[in-house]
Amino acid sequence: MAGSEIALKSERLGSRARDRAATEARILEGARALLARSGFTGFGVNALAAEAGCDKVLIRRYFGDLDGVLTALGGEIGFWLGPMRARQASGGYAARMAALFGAYASALRANPVLQRVLGWELVDPSAALRRLDAARSRAIGGWMQAVRGDAVPPAGVDAPAVNAVLLAALHYLTLRERTMGSFAGLDLSTPEARERLEAAFRLLIARAYAPETTP
Amino acid sequence: MAGSEIALKSERLGSRARDRAATEARILEGARALLARSGFTGFGVNALAAEAGCDKVLIRRYFGDLDGVLTALGGEIGFWLGPMRARQASGGYAARMAALFGAYASALRANPVLQRVLGWELVDPSAALRRLDAARSRAIGGWMQAVRGDAVPPAGVDAPAVNAVLLAALHYLTLRERTMGSFAGLDLSTPEARERLEAAFRLLIARAYAPETTP
DNA sequence: CTTGAAAGTCTCTATATGGTGACATACAAG
DNA sequence: CTTGTATGTCACCATATAGAGACTTTCAAG
Numbered sequence: 001m002a003g004s005e006i007a008l009k010s011e012r013l014g015s016r017a018r019d020r021a022a023t024e025a026r027i028l029e030g031a032r033a034l035l036a037r038s039g040f041t042g043f044g045v046n047a048l049a050a051e052a053g054c055d056k057v058l059i060r061r062y063f064g065d066l067d068g069v070l071t072a073l074g075g076e077i078g079f080w081l082g083p084m085r086a087r088q089a090s091g092g093y094a095a096r097m098a099a100l101f102g103a104y105a106s107a108l109r110a111n112p113v114l115q116r117v118l119g120w121e122l123v124d125p126s127a128a129l130r131r132l133d134a135a136r137s138r139a140i141g142g143w144m145q146a147v148r149g150d151a152v153p154p155a156g157v158d159a160p161a162v163n164a165v166l167l168a169a170l171h172y173l174t175l176r177e178r179t180m181g182s183f184a185g186l187d188l189s190t191p192e193a194r195e196r197l198e199a200a201f202r203l204l205i206a207r208a209y210a211p212e213t214t215p
Numbered sequence: 216m217a218g219s220e221i222a223l224k225s226e227r228l229g230s231r232a233r234d235r236a237a238t239e240a241r242i243l244e245g246a247r248a249l250l251a252r253s254g255f256t257g258f259g260v261n262a263l264a265a266e267a268g269c270d271k272v273l274i275r276r277y278f279g280d281l282d283g284v285l286t287a288l289g290g291e292i293g294f295w296l297g298p299m300r301a302r303q304a305s306g307g308y309a310a311r312m313a314a315l316f317g318a319y320a321s322a323l324r325a326n327p328v329l330q331r332v333l334g335w336e337l338v339d340p341s342a343a344l345r346r347l348d349a350a351r352s353r354a355i356g357g358w359m360q361a362v363r364g365d366a367v368p369p370a371g372v373d374a375p376a377v378n379a380v381l382l383a384a385l386h387y388l389t390l391r392e393r394t395m396g397s398f399a400g401l402d403l404s405t406p407e408a409r410e411r412l413e414a415a416f417r418l419l420i421a422r423a424y425a426p427e428t429t430p
Numbered sequence: 431c432t433t434g435a436a437a438g439t440c441t442c443t444a445t446a447t448g449g450t451g452a453c454a455t456a457c458a459a460g
Numbered sequence: 461c462t463t464g465t466a467t468g469t470c471a472c473c474a475t476a477t478a479g480a481g482a483c484t485t486t487c488a489a490g
Contacts, residue, residue: 018455018456018457018466018467018468019467020466020467023467023468039338039339040338041338041339044446044447044448045447045448045449046446046447046448047447054468055468055469055470056448056449057449057450057468057469058467058468060448060449060450061467119334119337119338120338121391121394121395122334122337122338122387122390122391122394122395123254123255123256123334123335123337123338123394124254124256125394125395129395130395133395133397137397137398137399137400140399141399141400157418158411158414158415158418160399160400160401160411161401161408161411161412161414161415162415162418162419163399164388164398164399164400164401164412164415165381165384165388165412165415165416165419166380166384167398167399168383168384168387168388168391168398168399169380169381169383169384169387171387172337172383172384172386172387173379173380173383175337176336176337176383179336179337179338179340180336180337180340180344180345180348182348182352183352183379183382183383184352184355184356184375184378184379184382184383185352185356185375185379186375186376186379193376196373196375196376197376197379197380199373199376200373200376200377200379200380201380203372203373203377203423204377204380204419204422204423207419207422207423207425208418208419208422210422233436233437233438233485233486233487234437235436235437238437238438259476259477259478260477260478260479261476261477261478262477269438270438270439270440271478271479272438272439272479272480273437273438275478275479275480276437
């Protein structure tokens, strides 16, 4: 009888491998899953503890704050955009930029957590989100510079400003597709609309960065 | 003494003019002010009642739900974009589109409530926000059609798609300016950066909608 | 004048949240 | 074996929220 009690206790309490690193990993994975599923509106200490299957006090002990969890999660943001870094585009500036935007659009569409972060930044910016944004901005800037390589935009075109405009459009349309599903009369859920938008991006890039002579 | 008691009571309870229409107007005005100041994160029944200076039960009685308040507020969304409807642009399609974007950008920048709504749509879309978005989309579409007039975009250019891309960029950059204050390495709080972005918009519009011959 | 509905105020409950303290257990160092 | 620390569990508290009920007060219709 005593043995069964001990077995019960050890099953009830000891089943959790007493491993801080594993718990922290579960918290981070839970935060990732929770953000992907419910976004920031349901992102609280209680919900995260339930998702990670641990007590909420451990979140405070190990990360101090929910912002600490976000900051720790941001350490993997390099991984979010990592797979894109490999390839190097070729051709002129316009061609390289088109390839770059296509790759970034695919990566962003496949990353719900990044979408949630980008959306929440437009609603309730916090210090942690600002740090994440700064790091992501640097990463993307470096990545764009690497892909661009030695190609230079045509003279008379403010490439950083134009790229910012196009990148802003890409962010907004991707978020609209997941949330509202439509924008400006276009049904973003249909492949036709997305193809039209991709064509519009290609056209804008081609004409903005066209060489001196345009047909 | 009985008289003073009556006076006190009438001052405490009767000071509120017993007028349902006025109370509804105060609730709507309070919702507008609350949204402009705190956004949707602090948009609750208690906060709205405190802002409007009335009891929260009246919000439920008159509007049923917070979504009802939003829907009623959306009836004034026509007013939000109303002042722009007057002027009619002239020139070619590119020139008219440039004027249109400039006017819309100014109106959006001066309208914090519209900014909050646009931001929240990307985070937590509700049925009420979908209705508001549909109405706003129709209004903007009609306004663009009116300003465009009889000008037609050059052949081979998918004008609705291109305009959607540019409009998306305008929305995103305006929201980023209020929240993060920067995007893609550009400090949006400086007039220089905004001027560069406006120039980028003008360049994109001009080249996308340029007549057949481009220098 | 009486009566009944509308307008408004106050209070209570149920719930969820973030946060903190008290306690139990495992594990390793002494 | 003892002891201390880290890890984990549980219970409690203060707060804010949405919502419903009970209660005045005004006003207008009869």
